[in-house]
Amino acid sequence: MEWRSDTRAASTLTEILLWGIVGLIALMVVIAIVSAIVTAVVGVLTALVPILILGALIYLAVAYLRNKDSTNNTSGYGLDSLGGSSPETSTPQSPQDRLTEQYVRGDISEDEYERRIGEYVDREAGGHSSSYGSSDYDTDRSRSREFER
Secondary structure, eight states: OHHHHHHHHHHHHHHHHHHHHHHHHHHHHHHHHHHHHHHHHHHHHHHHHHHHHHHHHHHHHHHHHHHHHHHHSSOOSSGGGGTOOOTTOSSOOOHHHHHHHHHHHTSSOHHHHHHHHHHHHHHHTTTSOOSSOHHHHHHHHHHHHHHHO
């Protein structure tokens, strides 16, 4: 009977060892799969980080240039009101535009604006009677006043 109990003990021990080996193999497979997943994620992140940094730098450069362009295109109170040209503006302004800007900013009164515009129109007409004389100008001025009200 002792031999049978030894055989049973040996078979139980063998069974335990086999299940232990199967468990270790399963654990190694799980570790290998997790390791492969972590390696893939790290590889993707390693590739994405420089691309994201480059994209952010390009975005910041474009935003800076847009902001720089928008601040350069605004007309200020500089030489424009005196009839000179400002280095910030690329298109020259007509005297009418400059007078209108002065009037809008409140630098000149409405009467002064109308007087100077009238002088400009008379000068452009050459001081001669033309199809657009001062009486036509006065009529247009009164119409524009009625329209504004």
